[in-house]
Amino acid sequence: MATTEKSPRHIVVVGGGLSGTLVVVHLLRTAPAGTQISLIERNPPVGRGVAYGTECKEHLLNVPAARMSAFADQPDHFVHWLEGRVGRLGYPDQVSPSDFLPRQIYGDYIASVFAEARAQAPDTVRFSNIAGELTDIEERPEGNVRLLLADGRTLDADRVVLALGVLPGEYPIRRSLPFYHGRRYVHVPWRPEVLDGIGKDQDVLIVGAGLTANDIIVQLDQLGHRGTVHALSRRGLRPHPHRPGTPAHPAFLDANALPTTVRQLMHLLRAEIRHGGDWRAVVDSVRPFSHALWQGFSWDERARFMRHVRPFWEVHRHRIAPQVAATIDRLADAGRVKFYAGRLQSLKETPVAAEAVFRKHGTEDLVTLTVAKVINCTGPRTDYSKYQHPLYINLLARGLIDHDPLALGLHATPAGEVYRYRAGLSHWLFAIGAPLKGVLWESTAAPEIRVQARQLAARLLA
Numbered sequence: 080m081a082t083t084e085k086s087p088r089h090i091v092v093v094g095g096g097l098s099g100t101l102v103v104v105h106l107l108r109t110a111p112a113g114t115q116i117s118l119i120e121r122n123p124p125v126g127r128g129v130a131y132g133t134e135c136k137e138h139l140l141n142v143p144a145a146r147m148s149a150f151a152d153q154p155d156h157f158v159h160w161l162e163g164r165v166g167r168l169g170y171p172d173q174v175s176p177s178d179f180l181p182r183q184i185y186g187d188y189i190a191s192v193f194a195e196a197r198a199q200a201p202d203t204v205r206f207s208n209i210a211g212e213l214t215d216i217e218e219r220p221e222g223n224v225r226l227l228l229a230d231g232r233t234l235d236a237d238r239v240v241l242a243l244g245v246l247p248g249e250y251p252i253r254r255s256l257p258f259y260h261g262r263r264y265v266h267v268p269w270r271p272e273v274l275d276g277i278g279k280d281q282d283v284l285i286v287g288a289g290l291t292a293n294d295i296i297v298q299l300d301q302l303g304h305r306g307t308v309h310a311l312s313r314r315g316l317r318p319h320p321h322r323p324g325t326p327a328h329p330a331f332l333d334a335n336a337l338p339t340t341v342r343q344l345m346h347l348l349r350a351e352i353r354h355g356g357d358w359r360a361v362v363d364s365v366r367p368f369s370h371a372l373w374q375g376f377s378w379d380e381r382a383r384f385m386r387h388v389r390p391f392w393e394v395h396r397h398r399i400a401p402q403v404a405a406t407i408d409r410l411a412d413a414g415r416v417k418f419y420a421g422r423l424q425s426l427k428e429t430p431v432a433a434e435a436v437f438r439k440h441g442t443e444d445l446v447t448l449t450v451a452k453v454i455n456c457t458g459p460r461t462d463y464s465k466y467q468h469p470l471y472i473n474l475l476a477r478g479l480i481d482h483d484p485l486a487l488g489l490h491a492t493p494a495g496e497v498y499r500y501r502a503g504l505s506h507w508l509f510a511i512g513a514p515l516k517g518v519l520w521e522s523t524a525a526p527e528i529r530v531q532a533r534q535l536a537a538r539l540l541a
């Protein structure tokens with residue numbers, strides 16, 4: 080029997096990071112009797128994903144606890160959950176809403192939210208937690224779809240949510256290099272074995288100087304590393320720290336007359352900061368308007384933003400915890416972390432080390448670094464058509480997905496409804512989180528994801 084729009088009997092969510100887990104939580108709370116929900120995660124346990132799966136206690140949230148509730152309509156939920164655990168092993172002795180807590184604790188929180196939703200779901204709603212990797216989806220003549228997992232298992236579904244997070248980054252030099260296959264190169268910096276093989280006194284090169292680079296630096300320090308960490312990025316920009324106690328800035332943008340060009344936006348921002356606003360608070364005050372602003376920009380304006388503003392926006396908008404900034408400043412002052420602006424020219428292995436040559440920004444000067452390992456922290460790529468994973472290759476080949484005009488994510492509506500390749504909206508495929516960057520811009524942090532998750536769950540059951 081063909082599945083109709085109104086009877087999603089089996090909803091499959093693929094990806095058990097924050098996004099997928101919260102979609103499932105809302106489905107478990109609201110699905111009508113007879114609904115079956117499955118969650119497929121290739122790297123269990125569910126609820127952690129890349130960000131909150133870390134075991135390093137020095138990896139802190141970059142958002143204060145007060146803003147990390149899983150539920151937008153219960154802003155104190157995370158802080159209350161924490162208050163019930165203060166003093167326990169691995170938890171702080173006291174907690175304040177302005178604290179930047181270990182990301183591992185946040186993973187515990189999401190896992191607990193998930194466990195509670197499962198425990199409270201009615202027996203009439205069935206749930207399956209599936210450990211596996213999705214590699215393909217095919218549409219069936221019956222009107223539903225069949226999901227294929229890497230180990231050969233299949234699953235039939237009426238609706239599918241892609242909650243797959245970000246893609247790994249580009250290669251630091253964008254051509255094939257034997258170096259990338261050697262033991263001295265780490266392409267995906269979130270893997271647990273990222274620091275294996277680095278001696279305490281050996282030097283390391285991190286390509287990138289953003290949030291993930293900071294993670295690596297503080298983790299090395301925590302492990303007692305004494306060598307020099309070189310961090311190379313194109314412009315040498317680094318994320319700014321939060322300043323605790325900064326009062327919120329009143330909204331200065333008018334929701335009914337938002338700027339429609341990047342130039343107008345930057346003009347208003349600069350004027351507001353000149354008129355005495357703390358730049359952090361001014362930047363933060365734009366956030367509630369970010370989706371409307373982005374959608375009010377034409378694709379040409381969005382491209383302009385990406386070309387001229389994005390690198391600066393990222394380091395001002397995505398700030399780091401003050402403790403992390405203090406650690407990095409201490410290491411930089413001691414000469415144990417060195418930041419460079421420049422572009423990598425070559426990477427090769429010698430019999431005893433890795434040798435990296437970069438050109439200093441704005442000069443012809445070449446600098447050679449000899450290090451034990453090169454770790455790629457260039458930030459996630461966004462172009463799905465260039466990522467060689469069977470799932471994306473298959474979905475693109477079947478015309479089930481397309482990238483947005485700037486290849487920032489999937490071509491989708493702000494509500495996460497996915498467009499097929501030149502064939503209108505899919506009635507069964509949805510996305511949440513990072514894949515919606517092209518249409519929403521701000522779509523990767525918990526404050527956005529929790530709202531998307533709730534709305535998407537309602538849309539799936541509509």
Ligand SMILES: Cc1cc2nc3c(=O)[nH]c(=O)nc-3n(C[C@H](O)[C@H](O)[C@H](O)COP(=O)(O)OP(=O)(O)OC[C@H]3O[C@@H](n4cnc5c(N)ncnc54)[C@H](O)[C@@H]3O)c2cc1C
Nearest residue numbers: 094096097098121128129140141212213243244512524525
């Ligand atoms: C290092 C880091 C730190 C961050 N810190 C913060 C922070 O402090 N505050 C904040 O608000 N945001 C932070 N973020 C943003 C973060 O991306 C979001 O908060 C959130 O974790 C995103 O969750 P997600 O589920 O969309 O993606 P992910 O966490 O990446 O989860 C996607 C999941 O999908 C699974 N998956 C992928 N492909 C397949 C497949 N084919 N089959 C099956 N499973 C698959 C993956 O294994 C993964 O578990 C951070 C991000 C990173 C990377």
